[in-house]
Amino acid sequence: MSAPLLQLQNLSKHYGPARAPIVAVADVSLQLHAGRNLALVGESGSGKSTLARLVMALEKPTQGQVLFQGQDLNALDAKNLREARRHFQMVFQDPYGSLDPRMRILHTVTEPLNTVRGLSRQDLRDQAAEMLSQVGLRSSDLDKYPHEFSGGQRQRIALARALITRPQLIVADEPLSALDVSVQAQVLNLMMDLQDRFGITYLLISHDLAVVQHLCDEACVLQQGRVVERGSPQRLFQDPQHPCTQALVAAVPQF
Amino acid sequence: MSQPPLLQLKDLHVQVRTAHGLVEAVRGVSFSLERGETVGLMGESGCGKSLTALALMGLLPEGAQARGSLQWQGEECLTWSEENWCKLRGNRWAMIFQEPMSALNPLHTVGDQVAEPLRLHRGLSRKAALSEAADLLDRVGIARARQRLHDHPHQFSGGQRQRIMIAMALSCNPDLLIADEPTTALDVTVAQRILELMQSLVQERGMGLLLISHDLGVLARQVQQLKVMYAGQIVEQGPTAEVLTTPAHPYTRGLLASRPQWLRAPQAASQRMRLPTLPGQVPELHQLDQGCAFADRCSLVDDACRTSAPPSILLSPARQAQCWRLS
Numbered sequence: 001m002s003a004p005l006l007q008l009q010n011l012s013k014h015y016g017p018a019r020a021p022i023v024a025v026a027d028v029s030l031q032l033h034a035g036r037n038l039a040l041v042g043e044s045g046s047g048k049s050t051l052a053r054l055v056m057a058l059e060k061p062t063q064g065q066v067l068f069q070g071q072d073l074n075a076l077d078a079k080n081l082r083e084a085r086r087h088f089q090m091v092f093q094d095p096y097g098s099l100d101p102r103m104r105i106l107h108t109v110t111e112p113l114n115t116v117r118g119l120s121r122q123d124l125r126d127q128a129a130e131m132l133s134q135v136g137l138r139s140s141d142l143d144k145y146p147h148e149f150s151g152g153q154r155q156r157i158a159l160a161r162a163l164i165t166r167p168q169l170i171v172a173d174e175p176l177s178a179l180d181v182s183v184q185a186q187v188l189n190l191m192m193d194l195q196d197r198f199g200i201t202y203l204l205i206s207h208d209l210a211v212v213q214h215l216c217d218e219a220c221v222l223q224q225g226r227v228v229e230r231g232s233p234q235r236l237f238q239d240p241q242h243p244c245t246q247a248l249v250a251a252v253p254q255f
Numbered sequence: 256m257s258q259p260p261l262l263q264l265k266d267l268h269v270q271v272r273t274a275h276g277l278v279e280a281v282r283g284v285s286f287s288l289e290r291g292e293t294v295g296l297m298g299e300s301g302c303g304k305s306l307t308a309l310a311l312m313g314l315l316p317e318g319a320q321a322r323g324s325l326q327w328q329g330e331e332c333l334t335w336s337e338e339n340w341c342k343l344r345g346n347r348w349a350m351i352f353q354e355p356m357s358a359l360n361p362l363h364t365v366g367d368q369v370a371e372p373l374r375l376h377r378g379l380s381r382k383a384a385l386s387e388a389a390d391l392l393d394r395v396g397i398a399r400a401r402q403r404l405h406d407h408p409h410q411f412s413g414g415q416r417q418r419i420m421i422a423m424a425l426s427c428n429p430d431l432l433i434a435d436e437p438t439t440a441l442d443v444t445v446a447q448r449i450l451e452l453m454q455s456l457v458q459e460r461g462m463g464l465l466l467i468s469h470d471l472g473v474l475a476r477q478v479q480q481l482k483v484m485y486a487g488q489i490v491e492q493g494p495t496a497e498v499l500t501t502p503a504h505p506y507t508r509g510l511l512a513s514r515p516q517w518l519r520a521p522q523a524a525s526q527r528m529r530l531p532t533l534p535g536q537v538p539e540l541h542q543l544d545q546g547c548a549f550a551d552r553c554s555l556v557d558d559a560c561r562t563s564a565p566p567s568i569l570l571s572p573a574r575q576a577q578c579w580r581l582s
Contacts, residue, residue, distance in 0.1 A: 044445050150300070151300065180299035180300055181469065181513065182299060182532065182533045183299075185513035185514070189530055189532065211515055213526070214515035214516075214527065214528075217526075251447060253471070254475075254517075255475050255499035255511075
């Protein structure tokens with residue numbers, strides 16, 4: 001078996017004073033292999049989003065390591081971390097809050113390329129146009145502003161921005177939750193198409209177990225910062241063992 | 256002689272001003288709601304569900320006009336003065352909005368805001384109103400409610416603020432509660448608790464509930480009757496479980512088919528299969544013509560669909576759908 005794309009080793013994150021810390025993530029170890037999507041599920045406050053921020057190296061862990069392609073992200077200096085960031089990108093829940101309203105789409109989409117030297121304006125424009133066409137938008141959209149787009153289109157723009165550095169990993173935090181029902185399927189289909197085309201792997205944070213089951217090969221159930229159960233979504237959701245997983249499964253609407 | 260329903264809407268139309276002039280955003284919505292009944296209005300962005308709710312509360316934005324009939328216990332109220340509305344709003348009927356931060360006044364304490372309707376509509380003294388406000392906050396699950404009366408909205412979390420909104424809405428024991436996307440801005444598990452709270456209060460007090468949401472999962476659990484809106488009209492309605500398990504209108508069918516299937520059987524085969532999607536987009540309201548508004552996206556479309564408005568088909572005594580192809 002090839003080396004994992006992402007490896008979390010005994011990862012913990014505490015907030016607040018050291019004598020009485022609030023434990024957001026407690027001793028989490030997991031592996032993510034290229035092409036095998038992993039889901040993090042759990043209640044609000046279970047540590048999903050903190051874990052995502054640790055993976056993205058937006059926060060430093062209190063203990064443990066985040067290894068991306070074998071490289072400890074927190075051991076890198078600022079310059080090398082910037083360089084490494086092109087390989088993992090993030091898409092957020094709220095397509096209204098995550099795009100800068102005063103920035104044209106061209107700048108939003110090419111912003112992750114700022115660390116790449118030697119790209120002319122025309123290069124940037126060409127690459128942005130290419131990415132927009134990959135997510136089903138037009139190159140004429142490059143000069144527009146976020147308010148001119150619907151929620152689904154904004155999520156496409158967010159995906160174009162995430163993809164422009166050709167990352168291997170995309171962390172997607174509730175990417176469908178804010179979208180209309182008919183648009184959710186379009187964006188989910190797009191995520192699967194992009195995976196086929198670009199060989200990316202998703203780390204998905206979602207409360208929608210049906211989406212998790214559809215997209216992911218493995219799921220981890222988090223409770224109070226710990227992984228309490230893990231396995232293939234099929235196994236996990238058909239035969240949940242931990243009370244926390246059982247509660248999540250029980251909350252799925254039946255129709 | 257039977258009592259008139261709590262709320263009855265007949266052929267409600269709402270016009271709004273847009274860049275394309277006046278357009279009709281709500282196009283002939285009719286339904287009624289009884290005390291103790293829970294009704295859901297499902298629809299995607301721009302289908303007119305929130306405008307319908309605002310018209311119900313006499314809160315339409317500047318420049319918007321409503322016509323048709325809106326009766327409250329048999330009394331026509333679309334033509335009411337603002338003064339009449341004020342007597343009912345927050346008293347006999349109450350509304351919960353999507354964004355609990357902008358619906359609360361950041362400058363006033365939570366206690367004063369929850370106490371306000373009690374003083375206004377029930378004439379309680381400040382002291383008595385505050386004491387009852389504390390009971391209400393306690394009832395909706397705000398811990399140490401009495402001590403927190405003097406806190407301001409920013410000192411509460413999003414879920415707590417929505418609980419405070421519910422406490423305010425319920426303060427005068429309304430007959431009808433209108434909740435417009437009450438949990439959309441909240442985290443999923445917090446949302447679940449808020450919905451459970453709303454549901455238990457509705458049952459406890461026998462209120463009518465009109466719940467507006469784009470989320471089929473939320474509606475499936477919360478309402479007895481479901482109305483599906485598309486482009487300003489109700490295109491399908493009936494008991495929630497029936498509509499969701501045997502949808503009739505092509506729009507409802509398409510929406511339900513586009514969801515990943517949640518099956519208990521092993522189904523590794525369906526993993527990462529592309530989901531069926533509805534082609535096209537919701538039509539622009541100023542471009543609507545005589546035919547069915549869904550015609551351009553419908554796989555069953557024929558000539559009749561494009562030339563005149565679809566008839567309302569009675570599928571069973573309690574179920575209706577507006578579609579030429581069901582006749």
